[in-house]
Every structure is written in C-alpha cells, then in structure tokens.
Amino acid sequence: MARIAIGGFQHETNTFAPVRASFEDFEMADGWPGLTRGEAIFETFKGINLPLPGFIDAAKAAGHELRPLLWCSASPSAHVERGAFERITGELIDLIKKQGKLDGLYLDLHGAMVTEHFEDGEGEILERIRAIVGPALPIVVSLDLHANLTERMVRHASALVVCRTYPHVDLAETGGRAADLMTRLLRHGPLAKAMRRADYLVPLPWQCTLINPAAALYRVVEEAEGQGRAASASFAFGFPPADIAECGPAVVVYAEDAARANAEADRLIGMVNAAEAEFAGKIWQKDEAVRYAMNKSASTNRPIILADTQDNPGAGGNSDSVDLLEALVSLKAAGAVFANLYDPETAKIAHEAGLHASFERGIGAWCGSSGLEKFRGRFEVLALGDGNFKATGPFYRGNQMQLGPMALLGIGGTKIVVTSRKQQAADQAMLRHLGVEPRDAKILALKSSVHFRADFQPIAEEILIVAAAGDNPVDNRALPYRHLRKGMRLMPLGEAF
Template sequence: MARIAIGGFQHETNTFAPVKATYQDFEMADGWPGLTRGDAIFEVFRGINLPLPGFIERARAAGHDLVPLLWCSASPSAHVERDTFERISGDLLNLIRQQPKLDGLYLDLHGAMVSEHQEDGEGELLERIRAIVGPSLPVVVSLDLHANLTQRMLRHASALVVCRTYPHVDLAETGTRSAELMDRLLRHGPLAKAMRRAEFLVPLPWQCTLINPAAALYRVVEESEGPGRAASASFAFGFPPADIAECGPAVVVYADSAVEAEREADRLIGMVNAAEKEFAGKIWQKDEAVRYAIARSANATRPIILADTQDNPGAGGNSDSVDLLESLVTLKAEGAVFANLYDPETARIAHEAGLHGSFERGIGAWCGSPGLQKFRGRFKVLGLGDGNFKATGPFYRGNNMQLGPMALLELGGTRIVVTSRKQQAADQAMLRHVGVEPAEAKILALKSSVHFRADFQPIAEEILIVAAAGDNPVDNCALPYRHLRKGLRLMPLGEAFQGFSATSRT
C-alpha cells in the first residue's frame, strides 16, 4: 500500500476576457464544488464526473492510502489574479510540506491556467512542488483536453494524462487512468517520455470528439496504449484564447524506452498534422442563423440548436451578451429559448416582481466587454428558481448545481433563462429548473461551444455554430495575439503568426 496525496487547482484562462479570477471565484460553488479541504473531499466529490473522484475510487480499490489536500476551480475567465494564485498554490505547497512521508502525489489540474504573473500556471506550480518532494517522487497529473502542454509541465510531472472527450464526459475515467498509471510508476519506476507539437490552432467547435476528424484521432490515441505499446498516450488540443508561447495542440507519450516514446509521439503528431485541413466548418452569422432556424423549425420535430459559441462562459466569455437574443426577438423567433444569461441583478429584480409579474429594464451586457449593449424591453416573469438542483446530463453528472437565484423571462415569444452565477448551458436540468422542457422548444440558443452536445445533441434536429458578440471569437485571426511562437498558424491552413505589431494589430 502506498501513501498518496491528492488535490487539485483548476482554471482555464482566456487571456482576452475582461474579468479576472479572484480568490472568491475559487471559493464559490457553481457547476463544480467550491474550494474544498481535507477529508471533506471524499464526500463532496463522490459520484461527480471529475478526474479527482475517478482517481480516488481506483486508487482505493488498489489498496492505497489517500491524503486529501485541497481542490478548487473557478469558471473560465481572464487571468488568475497574482495574489489568488499565490494564496492557493501556497496553501497547497504548505499542505504537501506538512506530510511526513509520501509515496506519490496526484493533482487534478486543467493545463491552461495563466496568472497575472505566470504564463504557465501549472508549470510554475509543478516546479515548486518538485522542489519540495524531490526528483524521484511519482507525480501524476490529469489534464483537460484543452490543456496547453508545456515543457515545464512535462519536465516536472512524472506523467501527464489528458482526457479524451469533448464534451468532457470521461473526466472521471481520466482520473481512473491516472490512478492506474500511478500504480504502474509505484511498482516499476519512471517511464521515458516524449512530446510533440502541431503548428496550427483549432477553434473550439471543431475540437469536438463527437465528429471527425477529432473522433478518429482519439480512437488512434486510445489504441496506441497497451502491452508492447505505449504505457500512456495523450493528445491535447490546447486552448486557443490563451495568448502564450506554448499554446496549441500537442501529444505526449510515456513508454518503457525513449525510442518507443519518441516513435509513438512522432506517429501521433503526424496523424494530427495530416488532419489539419479537416478542422473546419461553417460559422453562421446571427441573423442568418436565426432566419434559417425559424424556417427549418416550421417542419422539424425537434429543436434547432444555435450554439452561441463566442459568449461561451466555458471558454472565458461572460455569458452576458444579448446580441443573439436581440436577433431572436427582432426576427420573431416564436418558441425560442435563450440560455443562460448571466445577470444577477436581473434575476434579483425578477424575484422581486414575482411569478407572472413584469418589469422593464435593459438586460445583459453588464460585465464590461467593449461594444456590448444591453437589450431593453418589458419582460414577463414565467418561472423562478433558487438555482439549487441536481445535474442530469453526462457532462455535469452527479453534481449539485448552485447557480444562485434564477428566472425565466419572456419577450416577444422568446423565453430567456437568467442565472446569478456564470455557467454554460450544458445540462437540460438548468432549463427544467425554471420550467422549460428543452425537447419541446422550437429553437434553443445555448451559450456553449461543444459541452452542450453531451446532453442536447440527442434531442436536436440540427446544430448551427453561431458567431454573435462575445469574448471568445471562433475565428482565431480576430484575436490580438502578442505572445504566440512565430510560425504558429492561427487557423487550420491559415496565416502564420509573425509576431506582435502595434501597427497591424490594434
């Protein structure tokens, strides 16, 4: 039996977003649990689709003794504030120092954290940890599919294990694979490792593993593991709105020998590069999409889904853009539902007005993103909720959602789901909580890029990726990058980054 410390510190950083992550954001529960310490981890995370509970279950089954440290996450946003990063990482480091003897350490990280002072948040954290635990302690790290893998992360972790689905329905399974790899390291010692990078960025909607080419690529990655093959193989797409030098897709392979690791890494990155031209798809403009959805829904038996990807709170958007909502109302999209609008003040006013009450105000566009405008009207209150409910979809499986006061409003035949905490519309329970049955809507406009597909795709007639106002441009060429490495193509088969120019990028 080994004594293994466990913990986590997660943030996905959109360096172009306007609102930074504070300590309070990590303390607060939303779609995932808030900051949790010590033995409470075992109860709070039980049955949730996250890597940490997957690791716990598998490691306990192997007979290991687990030492819970702390775990926290904050909704994707701009940079993690310097003091916040230092406070949380300092707490985690102190907890590790306090342990008299450890045989291993497992961390549930994201892989795309950028703080105000550290471009590579996870790499910095792992370097500090390695300085405490020494060079030989097995340190296994699970990462999100959107991780931007860095050389520091590779150097200081014994193994990096990346999830393989987007929507991320395999997070707990990723924790299980991490525990199995930890067990192997404890029994047989360190593995050789190799990492390779692609030279192009892939927009989030086309990273979806429910469709090709991503679906086919991840099948190959999974099949590359096993007896006589790699001990572990991972492919991370990277997170394009993170303006850092090591942004972008990469593969990492662990094997018994350096030759095997290098050979398999070369093979996998070759397949990624060969698929570059397939990573493209139609992007609909908002009015074009709404007109099409109205016409298509007239004869459809299931909802037409409009993915409001550029205001996706799961990618650092603020979920407060009402650009697409304005199109739905103006073009008279009867039977449409718009979710989720993050607007705590509007939710509060709706609760004051009461069920069947009404009020007039400008909603949305309150977080400060340039160019966004409120949408004014007289809204009727059709439903109210406290924001506390159990998630039912595959992505948020098992989690107790805590979204604060919620309301269902109506204007011009369109219903609007309003929340008091920022959370992408990736679970049907969010709509049902305020009285909407998603399958009965004619049009569903959802603030999400891909995660909504796990629960909503089975009820969809058709899905359109829509470009409306927001802080997560679907075309990476629209982002004013400064720090990418030169030569990295901003879009598949697109222009290469040549370095920041104050005259060409304003």
C-alpha cells in the same frame, strides 16, 4: 499499499476575457464544488464526473492510502489574480509538507491556467512542488483536453494524463487512468517521456470528439496504449484564446524507453498534422441562423440548436452578450429559449418583482466588454428558482448545481434563462429547474461551444455554430495575439503568426 496525497487547482484562462479570477471565485461553488479541503473531499466529490473522484475510486480499489489536500476551480475567465494563485498554491504546498513521508502525489489540474504573473500556471505549481518533494517522488497529473502542454509541465510531472472526449464525459475515467498509471510507476519506476507540438490552432467547435477528425485522432491515441506501443499516450488540443508562447495542440507519450516514446510521439503528431485540412465547418451569422432555424423548425418537432459559441462562459466569455437574443426577438422567433444569460442584477429584480410581474430594463452586457450593448424591453417573469438542483446530463453528471437566484423571463415568443452565477448551458436540468422542457422548444440558443452536445445533441434536429458577440471568437484571426510563438498558424491551413 502506497501513501498518496491528492488535490486539485483548476482554471481555464482566456487571456482576452474581461473579468479576472479572484480567490472568491475559487471559493464559490457553481457548476462544480467550491474550495474543499481535507477529508470533506471524499464525500463532496463522490459520484461526480471529475478526474479527482475517478482517481479516488481507482486508487482505493488498488489498496492505496489517500491523503486529501484541497481542490478548487473557478469558471473560465481572464487571468487568475496574483493573490489568488499565491494563496492557493501556498496552501497546497503547506498541506503537502504536513503529510510527512509520501509515496506519490496526484493533482487534478486543467492545463490552461494563466496568471497575472505567470504564462504557465500549472508549470509553476509543479516546479514549486517538485522543489520540495525531490526528483524521485511520482507526480501524476490529469489534464483537460484543452490543456496547453508546456515543457515545464512535462519536465516536473512524472506523467500527464489528458482526457479524450469533448464534451468531457470521460473526466472521471481520466482520473482512473491516472491512478492506474500511478500504480505502474510505484511498482516499476519512471517511464521515458516525449512531447511533440503541432503548429496550428483549432477553434473550439471543431475540437469536438463526436465528429471527425477529432474522433478518429482520439481513437488512434487510445490504440497506442491498447496495442502496447506506449504505457500512456495523450493528445491535447490546447486552448486557443490563451495568448502564450506554448499555446496549441501537442502530444505527450510515456514508454519503457526513450526510443519507443519518441517513435510513438512522432507517429501521433504526424497524424495530427495530416488532419489539419479537415478542421473546418460552417459558421453562421446570427440573423442568418435565426431565419434558417425558424424555417426549419416549422417542419420538425425537434429543437434547432444555435450554439452561441463566442460568448461561451466555458471558454472565458462572460455569458452576458445579448446579440443573439436581440435577433431572436426582432425576427419574432416563436418558441425560442435563450440560455444562460449571466445577469445577477436582473435575476434579483425578477425575484423582487415576483411571478407573473413585468418590468422594463436593459439586460445583459454588464461586464464591460467592448462593443456590447444591453437589450432593452419589457420582460414578464414566467418562473423563478433558487439555482440549486441536481445535474442530470453526462458532462455535469452527479453534481449539485449552485447557480444562485434564477429567473425565466419572457418577451415576444422568446424565453430567457437568467442565472446569478456564470455557467454554460450544458445540462437540460438548467432549463427544467425553471419549468422549461427542452424537447418542447422550437429553437434552443445555448451559450456553449461543444459541452452542450453531451446532453442536448440527442434531442436536436440540427445544430448551428453561430458567431454572435463575445470574447471567444470562433475565428482565431480576430484575436490580437502578441505572445504566440512564431510560425503558429492561427487557423488550420491559415497564415502564420
């Protein structure tokens, strides 16, 4: 039985977003638990679709003794503030030091953290930890599919294990794979490693593993392990709105010797490069999308989904753009539901006004992003909620949502789901909490790029990717990059940076 310390520190950083992540953002629960320390980790994370509980279950089944440190995350946003990073990293390292002799360390990280003072947050964390635990201790790290793999991460971790689905329905499974790899390292010693990069960025909607070519690529990655060519193989798409030198798709392979690791890494990156031309799809403009959805919804009893991808809070958007809402109302889209609008002040006013009351104000567009304007009108309070409810969909599976005071507002034929905490609309329970049955909507306008598909795609007639205002442009050429490495193509088959 091995003695393994476990913890996590997660943030996905959109360096073009308007709001930075403070320590309080990591303390606060939202779609995921807030900052959790010590033994409370075991109960808090039980049954949740996150890598940490997946690791816990598999490691305990293997007979390991687990020493819990801390776990925290903050909603995707701009850079992690220096003070927050130093405080959390410092506490994490102090907790590791207090554990005494360890046989291994597991960390549940994201892989796309950028701080006010470091481009590579995870690489910095791992380098500091490696300096205190020494070169021999096995350190296994689980990462998000959108991780921007860096040389420092690969150098200082014994193994990196990347999730394989987007929507991320396999997060707990990824933690289980990390635990299995930890057991292998403890029994048989270190593995050779190899990393390779692709030279193009893939917009988030086309990273979806429910469709090709991403689905086919991840089957190949999984087969690399199943057919014995690698002890572990991972492919990360990267997170495009992170303006750092090491942004973009990459593979990392672990094998018994360097020759096998290098050969498999070369084979996998070759397939990623060969798929470049296939990463494309139609982007709808907002008025065009609403008109099409209105026409289509007249001949079906299943919702048409408009993915408001550019204001996706899961990618650093502030979830407060109301461009698509304005289009729904002005075009008189009956039976439309717009979710989630992150506007704590409007939620507060709705609760003060009370059920069935109405009030006039400008909603949304409060965070200060350039070009955003409020949507003004008279809104009726159709329903109120406290924001505390159990997630029911595959992505947020098992988690207790804590979104603060919520309100359902009505204007014209459109209903608006307003939250007090920022969370992408990726679980039907968010709507049902306010009495809205998603299946009954004619049009569902959801602030999400892909994660909504896990719970909403099965009920949808059609899904349109819509380019409305927001800080997560679906076309990377709209982003003012300054730090990408030379030669990176901003879009598949596009011009080089």
